[in-house]
Each structure stands twice: as C-alpha cells, then as structure tokens.
Amino acid sequence: xxxxxxxxxxxxxxxxxxxxxxxxxxxxxxxxxxxxxxxxxxxxxxxxxxxxxxxxxxxxxxxxxxxxxxxxxxxxxxxxxxxxxxxxxxxxxxxxxxxxxxxxxxxxxxxxxxxxxxxxxxxxxxxxxxxxxxxxxxxxxxxxxxxxxxxxxxxxxxxxxxxxxxxxxxxxxxxxxxxxxxxxxxxxxxxxxxxxxxxxxxxxxxxxxxxxxxxxxxxxxxxxxxxxxxxxxxxxxxxxxxxxxxxxxxxxxxxxxxxxxxxxxxxxxxxxxxxxxxxxxxxxxxxxxxxxxxxxxxxxxxxxxxxxxxxxxxxxxxxxxxxxxxxxxxxxxxxxxxxxxxxxxxxxxxxxxxxxxxxxxxxxxxxxxxxxxxxxxxxxxxxxxxxxxxxxxxxxxxxxxxxxxxxxxxxxxxxxxxxxxxxxxxxxxxxx
Amino acid sequence: xxxxxxxxxxxxxxxxxxxxxxxxxxxxxxxxxxxxxxxxxxxxxxxxxxxxxxxxxxxxxxxxxxxxxxxxxxxxxxxxxxxxxxxxxxxxxxxxxxxxxxxxxxxxxxxxxxxxxxxxxxxxxxxxxxxxxxxxxxxxxxxxxxxxxxxxxxxxxxxxxxxxxxxxxxxxxxxxxxxxxxxxxxxxxxxxxxxxxxxxxxxxxxxxxxxxxxxxxxxxxxxxxxxxxxxxxxxxxxxxxxxxxxxxxxxxxxxxxxxxx
Numbered sequence: 001x002x003x004x005x006x007x008x009x010x011x012x013x014x015x016x017x018x019x020x021x022x023x024x025x026x027x028x029x030x031x032x033x034x035x036x037x038x039x040x041x042x043x044x045x046x047x048x049x050x051x052x053x054x055x056x057x058x059x060x061x062x063x064x065x066x067x068x069x070x071x072x073x074x075x076x077x078x079x080x081x082x083x084x085x086x087x088x089x090x091x092x093x094x095x096x097x098x099x100x101x102x103x104x105x106x107x108x109x110x111x112x113x114x115x116x117x118x119x120x121x122x123x124x125x126x127x128x129x130x131x132x133x134x135x136x137x138x139x140x141x142x143x144x145x146x147x148x149x150x151x152x153x154x155x156x157x158x159x160x161x162x163x164x165x166x167x168x169x170x171x172x173x174x175x176x177x178x179x180x181x182x183x184x185x186x187x188x189x190x191x192x193x194x195x196x197x198x199x200x201x202x203x204x205x206x207x208x209x210x211x212x213x214x215x216x217x218x219x220x221x222x223x224x225x226x227x228x229x230x231x232x233x234x235x236x237x238x239x240x241x242x243x244x245x246x247x248x249x250x251x252x253x254x255x256x257x258x259x260x261x262x263x264x265x266x267x268x269x270x271x272x273x274x275x276x277x278x279x280x281x282x283x284x285x286x287x288x289x290x291x292x293x294x295x296x297x298x299x300x301x302x303x304x305x306x307x308x309x310x311x312x313x314x315x316x317x318x319x320x321x322x323x324x325x326x327x328x329x330x331x332x333x334x335x336x337x338x339x340x341x342x343x344x345x346x347x348x349x350x351x352x353x354x355x356x357x358x359x360x361x362x363x364x365x366x367x368x369x370x371x372x373x374x375x376x377x378x379x380x381x382x383x384x385x386x387x388x389x390x391x392x393x394x395x396x397x398x399x400x401x402x403x404x405x406x407x408x409x410x411x412x413x414x415x416x417x418x419x420x421x422x423x424x425x426x427x428x429x430x431x432x
Numbered sequence: 433x434x435x436x437x438x439x440x441x442x443x444x445x446x447x448x449x450x451x452x453x454x455x456x457x458x459x460x461x462x463x464x465x466x467x468x469x470x471x472x473x474x475x476x477x478x479x480x481x482x483x484x485x486x487x488x489x490x491x492x493x494x495x496x497x498x499x500x501x502x503x504x505x506x507x508x509x510x511x512x513x514x515x516x517x518x519x520x521x522x523x524x525x526x527x528x529x530x531x532x533x534x535x536x537x538x539x540x541x542x543x544x545x546x547x548x549x550x551x552x553x554x555x556x557x558x559x560x561x562x563x564x565x566x567x568x569x570x571x572x573x574x575x576x577x578x579x580x581x582x583x584x585x586x587x588x589x590x591x592x593x594x595x596x597x598x599x600x601x602x603x604x605x606x607x608x609x610x611x612x613x614x615x616x617x618x619x620x621x622x623x624x625x626x627x628x629x630x631x632x633x634x635x636x637x638x639x640x641x642x643x644x645x646x647x648x649x650x651x652x653x654x655x656x657x658x659x660x661x662x663x664x665x666x667x668x669x670x671x672x673x674x675x676x677x678x679x680x681x682x683x684x685x686x687x688x689x690x691x692x693x
Contacts, residue, residue, distance in 0.1 A: 304657060
C-alpha cells in the first residue's frame, strides 16, 4: 500500500541544490538525446537550439521535480510525435526495480494479466505452470501480491493517461514475477468475488531460451493448433498461431511456415499477437510473405536519420490465401504492429482486439539523472497505408475488449469474434 | 538483417581486384598533379597482381567470417565464383540462420529462412551480375564505361585519389586509391536493394597475398548506421567447384516456374 501512496504523493519539500542540478542534468540529457538521435535532423521541424534557449531558463527556475517533469513533457510535446515521454520515478518504485522494468527476474507463475475495468485480471494461465497446478483461472482478479495492493495499483495506473498501458501492464506483471525458485503470495478474487489465496512457485518461464547477439537470453515459445466449429484436425478448421516474441528466428520462422503449410485446407487463420512486444523487425516481412502472393508489396517504410528502409515482402509458398485474422491488444508492440498494420493496409488481414501499443519502433527507455524515466523513439515507421504507427498504433477493424465475465466463463471474446468472422463472413480478403 | 547483398557487393569491390603482385610498378610522384582515372585504375590492377594473373583465374573460393560487433552477431561466409557468370554466397549468422544469394544462367536470386526466396531484377540484377564477375577490374573499362577523377582525400591518414566510376547500369561508385601504394582503401556507393537505395561505405585494410593475389583481409562496412567487419581467412583460385554449388535452390526454381505460368 505504501507504494501506492508514493505513486499518488505530491512532493511537499523544496528541492535541494543537488536536486536542482540533477533536474538540469536531466533536461540536458533529454534535449541532447533528441538532438542527436531523432530521425529528423531538425526534430519535428523545430529549431531545436531555440527550444534549448527557451526551456533551459525555465528548468533553472523550476521549484521541484514535478515542475521539471511538466516542462520536459511540454518540450517533448512540441515534437507532436507521441512515444516521447517522461515517466515519474514512482513508476519504477512501483515495481521495486532499480530502473529496468524487466530486471526483476525470469521466474514466472505462468500468469498473464491485463488491466480490465481498473482491475488486474488473469487473462491466461500457461499450461503446466505453477498457476495452473494451483487452480488459478482466467478471469480471476489479482488483489494482493506479496502484500502489495495490486488492485489499487492497477486502478491508479489505469487512471493515469500519461502511462502507456504497455508500461503499466509490465509494472504489474513484474509484481508477480521474480527470480526462478522464489515464491509469490497472491490473493485473488475468484468468479464469485471470494478471496482465493495461493502461494505460487516462480518456475522457469515457458519456452526455449534463445539468444540473439547482445540481447539477453529470452524464453521464446510458439504454439499452433486447429480450432473452430469444424473440430480440430478436420478440413474447415481454423489455424491458430501464437508466439510470445519475434525472436529465435530460425525456429519461429520454420514453425510459422510449417503452420501455414499444415493449414492449406483451413477455413481461415488466426495470428494472435496479443502481448507480443516484437523483436526482429525483418521477421514481419518474412511472415507476411506467407499471406501475399504478389511480389513488389511492402508493409511500410522505416525512416531513420541515415537511411530509409522499405519493409518489402517476398511471396512464400505454400502460402495461405484464405481469411486471415490478426489479434492485437495494448501490449502488442513493434514488430507485431508492423506485421498487423501492413497486412491491414494491404487489405489482407482483418484486425480484432484493441488498439496496439503504438510502439512500432524499438524505442528506448532510459533513467534520467533525477530518477524519472525518459522514452524516445529513434525512427519513424509509416505503414503502407500512410499511417505512422509510432504513437498511433494499429486500430482494429473490430474492436473487442476482453471482459472478466467472459474469461470466467472460459471464453476469449476476441478469438470468438475472429472465428465468427472467418466462419460466417470471411471472404478470403479482409473487408475495408 | 537483410544486408547480405550489400556485404556481397562490398566484398567483391575489394576481392575482384585480385591479381599477381608486381612490386616493380612505378609509383606516382607525391607532388604530381592528380593522374587520370584510367592511370589510377590500371595501376591498381598492376599493384594487386596484373592482367596476366586476372586472365588465368577461372574460379575462386573464399572463406571468411563476419561480425556485427555492436550487436554481438557473428557468423561465417563462403563464396564460390566460376567464369563466366556463376556465383554463390552463403552467410550463416548465429541466431539468424543461412542467407544465400547467387547467379546462375542469368538468374540472380537470394534465399533465406527469414524472408524466403526472391529473384533480383532491374538495377539490382545488373549489380549482381557485376559483382559475380570475379575479374571485373581486369576489364574495368567495360564494367564502368565512365571514370572520372574527383580529386584527393585522406582516408585513415593516407592521402588517396578519389575516382568516380559509373557502371553501364546503376549508380556511380566512388573509390579511393592510396597515392603511395595504389591500393584501394575505401568505396562509397548507393546500393540497389529490395529495402531501397542504401548508402554504404567500405574500408579495405590488411592487404595480404592469397596465392598470387594481393587483396584486403579485413573489410569494414558501414551501412544504414550499422557497422560490420568481414575477415577473409582463405581465397583459392582455380579450384574445381562441384556444379551443384551453383544449382538454383528449389524455392528459386518454384518462383521461376510460377513466372512462366
């Protein structure tokens, strides 16, 4: 509870000379980073030096970190390019990490969650995980985790529009994670609203550990199956593919191609990218090739300071020509958005779920000297239809939100909507 | 990650100069006016081996490594050349898998687990054909109908002559030849690629003899804000290369079949 109080607290003290210097250093770091790393030499078409001249004196006069944060946000807002943001240090304090939201350990209970109607709700339980063995069900709400009131924290995070849902979800997930071998005490609210207390072991995360260059080893899983009214394994079924990262390139690409090949007689395919934060951008092009049979198409264009890259697609065979549904949510980011947005613009896929994270690029989040977080993008990505995904995200054709009631009933409303479209309305080409 | 074509282009920019080292080639006077581009290029051919060496080279096999140090990616590369007009390259990067490209029977192609197979056309195909010519500098006047001197510039502390070469089809390429040695030190070009036209810069270093050849053993590339290094471990000429090395992959054959239908 004390962390929530910290989250909502208003500083009541004046800043010390040391704080003042840290705030000035933070201003300089933000301004210099934009000058040096923004994809436009004149960021946002602005005279960036003049911006410095305007804001530096204001930061010098600021009375506390809140005023500094407000000034930095105002400066960044001049870019008119979202995905540039300042996060209060309390976001980091909320997860109890020194700075990196992901640096809380690999251990997993097997629970995925989202904030639904201001509550942290279990949306998925990994098969064979400690949570499944303990009887945790999708739809249960997380009330307490190791004594911290996640219900209140979820409500507070959801109420702060300046914090992207991707960030707040990660912060909440970090609360139920930790080192492998550890344990977490969670108090859930079950379908009847009764408290259900569980002590869950933190097991090795689902998937195979995969490395790529300097990136830390990451657990990657891939699943594919046939679902739908026609029944698994029968002609007319719907192919369903889901994976947690665009990483482990060779295995995931081969598995994806194998899933498409096995689905030649399917009534449709569903690619579920909910919760997928992205990875290797080029994998979006490689996967799109299984759904496009014309050469010369592209998903979009990435603009960087030194180059402009077309995300071109090579048709791959055997391809799948039937109806294609892609599922997104606010935690679908980067490569997920590039794939979904491009295929949507090419009228090849119909998108179901909620608007994606609007983080199409591998944007960077760094700690500032004063402790706040600073997020910035190093490029701009424009989908084939002309939409900049950065800051805009992919808007679903059919907006469907998960609900706690449906999850408790064992239903996934987003999958159901996609299945319904494929089985009743799918025409092989997504409608505009 | 889709830079194999650029890597090929730039590797060839250095390796195709292979020839027998002839130390008796006269150097240009340091304070002399900039020589004609023809003289700079002919001298380059001579200092790296000479026309006779080019003429007797019919095949070439190159083994090396490639490293993207900043992102921690490493891999191996192998290239096969056979006159006339046969080429195959495979690069195997940890975590990425094999990326292949080639030229056989006038078909320029590339193939990878990442992006599948495709055929190169237009300027990109012309570029591939130029790169597959292992002896292209021995007849550079045909490969680059236009050669212009662009003054002098210092590269890595060495004064160099700057020459702009324009191929029959494609964009001009700027090459820098060391005044003292006549060796090529740098190439700057805009490569045609599926991703678009991409500026690339290549620094050649550590020239050494490979059999009768003087060629750079280390090539550093800068492409789209990324840098990688190619190290050549071996380069063998006139080895017999099995025909299957140049066979089109099944995926490429399938694309050709679709084109006919």
